[in-house]
Amino acid sequence: MADRFASPFEIETPEGAEGWQSLYSYSAVFAEERRDYEDGGFWFHDGVHWPEALTPWDAGVFEVAIAALGQYNTRHYLVPPAYGVDLRILNGYAFLSPVPAPEADIEGRVPHFIERAGFYFANWDRLYDDWLVKVRSLVQQMTELDFSPLPQMEDMDVITSGAGRGSGDRLLSTYHRLLDHVFTLWQYHFEFLNLGYAAYLDFFGFCKAAFPSIPDLAIAKMVAGVDVDLFKPDDHLKSLARLAVSSGVDDRFDGGSPEDVWAKLATDQPGQAWIAEWDKAAEPWFNFSTGSGFYHSDKIWIQNVEVPLGYITDYIVKVREGVDLNRPVAALHKERDRVVSEYRELLDSDEDREAFDAKLGLSRTVFPYVENHNFYVEHWAHSVIWRKMRELGGVLKDAGFIAEVDDVFMFRRSELPDVLFDLYAGWSIGAPSRGPAYWPKEIEHRRAVHEALKAWSPPPALGIPPEVVTEPFTVMLWGITSDSVSAWLNSGDGAEDGVLSGFAASPGLVEGPARVISSADQIGEIQDGEILVAPLTAPSWAPVFGKIKATVTDVGGMMSHAAIVCREYGLPAVTGTAFGTKTITTGQMLRVDGNTGKVTILD
Template sequence: MADRFSSPFDIEAPAGAEGWQNLYSYSAVFSEERRDYEDGGFWFHDGVHWPEALTPWDAGVFEVAIASLGQYNTRHYLVPPAYGVDFRILNGYVFLSPVPAPEADIEGRVPHFMERAGFYFANWDRLYDDWLVKVRCLVQQISELDFSPLPQMEDLEVITSGAGRGSGDRLLSTYHRLLDHVLTLWQYHFEFLNLGYAAYLDFFGFCKAAFPSIPDLAIAKMVAGVDVDLFKPDDHLKSLARLAVSSGVDDRFNGASPKEVWAALATDEQGQAWIAEWDKAAEPWFNFSTGSGFYHSDKIWIQNVEVPLGYITDYIVKVKEGVDLNRPIEALHTERDRVVSEYRELLASDEDRETFDAKLGLSRTVFPYVENHNFYVEHWAHSVIWRKMRELGEVLKAAGFLAETDDVFMFRRSELFDVLFDLYAGWSVGAPSRGPSYWPKEIERRHAVHEMLRGWSPPPALGIPPEVVTEPFTVMLWGITSDSVAAWLSSGEEGEEGVLSGFAASPGLVEGPARVIFSADQISEIQDGEILVAPLTAPSWAPIFGKIKATVTDVGGMMSHAAIVCREYGLPAVTGTAFGTKTIKTGQMLRVDGNTGKVTVLD
């Protein structure tokens, strides 16, 4: 077994992707100037959030996100043992490296963290209510940005109002505001998230100390059965399916196109009433990405109506069969209360029980945010951002700078300032801009490079692994442990043949045929009674949980979205197997043990 992973400096570009570095910010790629630091560290591929090669503009959002994460750890809350998470792009893929706080700084950071985090924990409900107002207001501001084309002639009102500024100023400043809003969005994102994890990890640490043999899954069960906004899109689909059956319009959902279904529904009052309920649910809840939410190319329900319509059609069948579509909340609560009661009784003193109750109560208070942020930021807000960028792409396409609207995402975020100024300058002086003769060919080249990057398979990690992986976020969110690192180093060859190990992410033991998929575009292939095997799952895949028996993912830990969602839907799951999609084939019979984290290939 190797003692280290490949150096990022030894990995070559895929054939045809030479020079890929200029697609991304100069600071985001590995570089000779930082070689000693970068080659001596441990970098893991973040397949939980960014499993595919990034386009240049999407990469800018990634950079803002991770920098904001670090800012709150390092500068706002002063999390004692952890600074931020450093980030790099290699051949288009995201690699992260947690930065520990210097040993000498930890003790001095503790009182600051206790004061700052303590304020948020003591005022959580009020601050979170304020957060919801802030983020909804920000999404509204983004949606109101105006990227209309530059006019042939300014309106007379610009003159008579004494505005003193014109459309070129508006276009350039609006793009500035969009980037400002993206940064603010991610500041809001981490205002609560790191503290939500910290509270759970504090409870987790208490349980591990008090009950040394307690399984991670037992601790997770104690905070299960929460009501979170992330489940509302799926809940609305179920309600719409029930309404279609109860109002007698279910026969119009016959596999036809959305346009044809809507035309059939519009013919009478019952159908029109159903459309009205759809409209009420769609904004904002169907601003839901079929992927992680970090790629402009992911389909959004509200813009790709065939996706939620397909789920509704499946639910209609189940409603007519008398299937209960509700999440098993009562069963989750019963199991939760049983586990809490059993472990609480093992504590030796009233003082320990009071501490246990307080830490558990705080975990349950803050836990909904750990999932809710995912809808408001990665899905809703990002959906609006992608739409606004496409409006800007239309402007550039009409001006001859781009061949296709989505080509706008092939610009780096900072580079787009120069592109828009070129457009503005040509318009302002009545002379040709350089862009139409320069950018279409360059964008075509970038597409070709990006396509080569998409076909590359990133290694799970780079550099020198730590002797022991102890950083709790790395373990619980990304699913990276000392065991998984050892498995990567040995390419998984040292494990038991026919058996994959991962995190016991959601309880239950089932057997069934595998269905291996790699993207949301393959969801329609899933049949009733199959076991889903995927690199990762997205929150918007929840409607298929009524079909499948269990979930197996390559990446993610106990607190990944896949793990949390599977627990809330009562679906057995093993996450972080690393090699699931590489070793399992569709149709093979599997045994998935969500209690032990073992996946066995039976044939």
């Protein structure tokens, strides 16, 4: 049995990706200067959020996000046992390493955490209402950013207004403002998220101490059935499908292109009314990524209308058949109340019951944020960021600096000020910039390197595994436990033949044929009655839950988005199997037991 994972310094560069390190920030890659620290740590691949090789600019967002996570743990709330999460990029892939607080510091951090977190918990609703205003305002500010080409001649009103600054200044400062907004966005993201998890984990810890044999799934059931904004995009799709049927325009959703469907709808009042309802829903709720939201290449519903239109067409069929499209909220509430009542009665004292009620109440209060932030930040705000970057890419393409608009994402975030200054300087002087002769060839090289990185499969972890994985965030979100680490070390050897183990993420026991997909682009292949097997799922995949019987994922824990969404849709799920997509093939019959976390291949 192996006792450690490969050293990051032993991992070979994929053929054709030599020099890949230059695509990323110097501080984000493993380096000899920190070898003792890096080789002695435990680093896991974050396949929940960043499953694919990162382009240089997307990697910059990854760095900003993880720094903000650590800032709130370490400097704002002083979470007693945990500092931040360190990051590295290896062969283009994201690796993370939780940083524990020094043992000597933990006791001294406790009173600070109680005071600071306690203020947020005591004022949660007011502060969260303020947060919604802040984040919507920030998205609006990003939307209003203007990346216009540099003009041949400044407008006369620049002269007559006495502005004293020109278009070059505007172009450079707009990019800096976009970066500033990205930083601010991720500050907002973690203002509440770490506390949301902390409250749930406090309740989780209380339950484990009070009821030593309680399953993790039973605790999760106690906070199920919440009403969160993350489900609104799917709710709007269902409403639009119902409206299409009730207003008699459903026959126009015949599998044609969005342009054809819209042309048919525009011919009469009922169709025009349907389009009006679509427009009302689309902003902001269809700013929804088909992936994790962390890649500029993920399709956004509002820009790829064929994606939500396909879901609506499927829902129309269900509506005609009389299928109830609503989430099983009443059943979730009934089961939630049953579980709460049974365990509450096991407590011995009024004091314990009071503590149980208080911790459960706080968990239910804060839990909606744990999912809501995902729409506002990773989906809506990020979709605006990607659009603004493409506007900037259009400016650079027109100026001959890059061949394609999306080539802008092959720059590091810190490079673009120099690139834009080169453009500005040549424009201001009336002389050639260096960029058009320099960057197209360099970008072509970077694209080739990135393609080689995309073809590589990262190991699940690097370095020295902890003797026992106890850090709750790592277990609950990423699904990394002592058992999963052991399975990784042995590449799954020793597991029961034909049986995969993971987290019992959402209850239920079903059998059906497997549908193995690797990306959102394959969602259209899913057939009614199949069991979805994927590396991970995205919140925007919820519309397929009406087709499938269960979900099996390679990554993610009990509180990953896949687990939470499956529970809310009443869909059995096993997450964090590690080898699901490598072991199962499409068409094989499976038994998925969401109560025990077992997936059995029946044939």
